[in-house]
Structures are given as C-alpha cells and as structure tokens.
Amino acid sequence: MTIQLLNDRYQVIRTLGAGGFGETYLAEDTYMPSKRRCVVKQLKPPDRNS
Numbered sequence: 001m002t003i004q005l006l007n008d009r010y011q012v013i014r015t016l017g018a019g020g021f022g023e024t025y026l027a028e029d030t031y032m033p034s035k036r037r038c039v040v041k042q043l044k045p046p047d048r049n050s
Helices: none
Strands: 010-018 022-029 037-043
C-alpha cells in the first residue's frame, strides 16, 4: 500500500470525489498530535489546451 502525503502534511485515507476543478480527499493531519481527520481539496491547474 502506498502512503500518499499532500503538501508533506496530509495523509490521504481515501478519495471523496473528483471533478473539473480537482480532487477531494479524506485525510489525517500529520502535524497534529491527535492526527485529526480533515477534508483536503487538491486543485488542478487550468487546462491551457481548451
């Protein structure tokens, strides 16, 4: 299993959704001692070819 970190901080638990603007994940904040869960949206850069 590959552990994916976003911004070297948020450990992805699972993907919640994806669309034209990016992907949304359920993640754990590895900077917090409690490892609290949060939702992280990773935005996609605009497609220059459209």
